[in-house]
Amino acid sequence: MSTATTIDLIAEAQVTEERFLRQIFVRDQMAEWSKHPLIMARADGVHYWDVQGRRYLDALSGIYVASVGHNNRRVIEAIRRQLDVLHFSPPMHGTNPVAVQLANLLAELTPGDLSTVKFQCGGSEVTEAAIKLARQYHRLTGSPGKYKIISRYQSWHGSTLASLSASGLKSRKTVNEPMAPGFLHVFPPTCYRCPFGKTYPDCGVTCATIVEQVIAMEDPATVAAVMVEPIGHTGGVIDPPDEYLPILREICDRQNILLIFDEIITGVGRTGRMFAAETFGVVPDVLCTAKGLSGGYAPLSAMICRRPIADAFWGPIEENPGFVEGHTFEGNPISCAAGIAVLREILERDLLANARLQGERLRAGFEGLAAKYGVIGDIRGKGLFQAVEFVEDRATRQPFADGFGVKVGRRALDHGLLCRFDPNWIAFGPPLISTAEQIDEMVAILDQSLGEVLDECAATGAP
Ligand SMILES: Cc1ncc(COP(=O)(O)O)c(C=O)c1O
Structure with missing residues (x-):
């Protein structure tokens, strides 16, 4: 069938037929899904x-x-207007006004001194970028041996190889093994089924304090970052006790380790505050967000880091290559216009x-x-x-x-x-x-x- 015929002949009502579904990969088990697509x-x-x-x-x-x-008409109109003005800017040469505007808006909306933003298209791209940022930051600040990433079992940080290596879901990892080296996992704060057999609040929040022992055993000079979802999703919405994230914050501060929050889900209002960092009163060094940021109107994600981290990437060109990370569609003006409209909608309503x-x-x-x-x-x-x-x-x-x-x-x-x-x-x-x-x-x-x-x-x- 020629391309033209394919486009012309598959009516919307026909797309559930197995012969057409055979031509596309979906996220579900396909043979099963195609029975009731x-x-x-x-x-x-x-x-x-x-x-x-x-x-x-x-x-x-x-x-x-x-x-x-x-x-949502406001977001759709914002995208329409942006399409008429600029739909793509050259990423190797710079950026565009909407990306700068959205970065500044996010700097205002995130807590503490989270202030410098890298835009990408999806969640995996920004958790991956956060891992690279942590490693490069330590190189630039005199600790080149720090490369290990500690994250949690049952977590999900994405499907690209580093974000998958940080993830802790065997159902999605085993088929893709071996994973990238340099990733370690600790048990998540599943109070309902405590991995240490304890009961909150008499547990001493072992799930958090043990992270320092893991770091000590690994050698703090080798650990770059701890990466967690403030509320873990794939383990069944794992909501930590109040002390958990503050304890991780203290440990990371003591050990010169970056704390990365994966707010791909929890960001942009989902927990009732703009970011779960505010819900839990903890400012991470790097915050990754996606999903709700563009409301789904265009692919958009953001990695936002604290000012002192960003400053490390600002040196003279002879000493500092800048942040070595990028994708073709980063900071796409259509996506950023959608992001601004979504944030306006959230704030004004x-x-x-x-x-x-x-x-x-x-x-x-x-x-x-x-x-x-x-x-x-x-x-x-x-x-x-x-x-x-x-x-x-x-x-x-x-x-x-x-x-x-x-x-x-x-x-x-x-x-x-x-x-x-x-x-x-x-x-x-x-x-x-x-x-x-x-x-x-x-x-x-x-x-x-x-x-x-x-x-x-x-x-x-x-x-
Ligand atoms: C917490 C979390 N992090 C990262 C990702 C990866 O995002 P994406 O699928 O947009 O690459 C997801 C996706 O579901 C997620 O839930």
Whole structure:
């Protein structure tokens, strides 16, 4: 089939046919996915419609991306205007006004002296850039032996090789091994299932303090950075105790190690403040953010570092090559115009306050479900980033053996609710524009789906 015929002949209604789906890789297991392919055709506000015209309530912002909702006119108009003026500037020769404006806006919105920004297209690119920045910073400041990166099991920092090496998810790593050298992992602050067998608050926050022992064993002269998501996602929305991030901050300060926050999800309002760094009252040396920054209207991510770190890259050319890192689409003017419009929308509509308010409503909704059904063992998260963990037995915290969370999540999808589901947990991350009624409807669909799956389990004798 010629290119022209392919474009002309595949009608939207036909794109679910397996012969056409065979021509594209998707993130899911493809053979399985193609049995019931979900292909979104359009979206508005907090709703998607698939190619068959079915409507879905978006309790996930796509994947924590659509911060200001779908079909947001302000962002679309900003992009249109920018397209008429400048759609691409030469990255090897400089930048463009919108990138500088967005960098300065982010410098104002991030806490402390986080101030110098590198723009990229996606989360993996900026966590990777942060790793390179940490290593190059230590070279430039007289500690060239510092190269190791400490991160956490169950974490996700991206799919490029260094960001994947920093990640701690065996399900996504093993097939790609061997990983890059120089990456170490520590246990995350999973209080509900403490890896040290302790109970908060009598635990002494071992999950944080042990990081200093790991550094001592490795030799502090070899460790460049500690990289964590303030609230870990892939382990089931791992919300640390209040002391956890401040302790990491102190350790990094003592050992001349950079603290990197991966706020790819938690940034741009998701936890009810512009950045989770504010939610937890800790300023990292480097903050990476993406997803909600452009609201999904164009690919955009940002790595923002503290002034003293940036200053190390500002020396005379004979001594200092600058930050040796770059991609073709960095600081793209269309993406940056989208980013500015998204931030304006969040600030002018006070969507941070809405995220806090609706986050409380979501929490109350999840608590209601926990009271109604005996299978919710824990509720975690902050603002509009929250999850429930399913257990077969609340007293023993025994997980289900058979992917209960996936069954519930799939049933919710059948009922028109998009959420993140895993064998043991379900997470919601709805757009920051969500109303109380929409949050209630999301919880109501989860309620219905959970009830139906439990009834079926009871009928079949499944656990
Ligand atoms: C916490 C976190 N970091 C990094 C990434 C990688 O971002 P991207 O998929 O845009 O490369 C993700 C993606 O889901 C993420 O959730």
